Amino acid sequence: MTDSSITVRRADGEDIARVEALLEANDLPYRDVRTKPECFFVASSDAEVIGVGGVEIYGxxxxxxxxVIEESSRGRGYGTAVRETLEEHARTNGVTTLYLLTTTASAFFRRSEYERVDRENVPSxxxxxxxxxxLCPTSATCLKKELR
Known part of the structure; x- marks a missing residue:
């Protein structure tokens, strides 16, 4: 069940250090956040940042x-809310297919219609x-979703 008190918005300049810290604390790629800050979003509940996510658009x-969601806030639907917001942002900006790499969240994304794809079959x-x-190991699972 998704908590209605969550707000997902584009990260601003004041959020970038928090985005980096949350990603680093969860062993996710963070070294390039400052080179593309416009790609990132933050999720807040009761004015506290509890999660982040990003989407890069290439046509x-x-x-x-x-x-990623703060460990103490997991299991409340926040991850789903972030994923849905990112998918809608991508769709609104002309994206028809989303790709991702994951080492730990394959099951989470597969429940949302993401399918495994070989890395060599991903657009250049x-x-x-x-x-x-x-940033991601070659052992990471590659997934894709056709946006409707």
């Missing part, structure tokens, strides 16, 4: 990245991202 393809615009080339 009709997008890279969903770094969706996504393969060239720092997430694919430098």
């Amino acid at each position: 009709s393809n997008g890279l969903l990245r770094s969706v 615009s996504i393969q060239r991202t720092t997430e694919f080339t430098d």
Whole structure:
């Protein structure tokens, strides 16, 4: 069940350090956050940042990245709210297919219609991202979702 007190909004300049800290604390890629701050969103509950996520847009393809919720706030639907907001943002901006890499959240995304795909079958615009080339291990599971 999703908690109605959550707000998901685009990260602003004051949020970037918090985005980096939350990603780093959860062993997610954070080193390139400042090179593309416009890609990140923050989730808040009762004015406290409890999660983050991002989406990079490359024409009709997008890279969903770094969706994480503070451990003490997990299990309340916040991750789903962040994912849905990012998917809607991507859809609104012309993305028809989202891709992602994960080492720990494959089951979470598969419950939301993401399907496994071989990395070599991902469009080159996504393969060239720092997430694919430098930040995520080759052992990460690659998933995709067709947006409707």
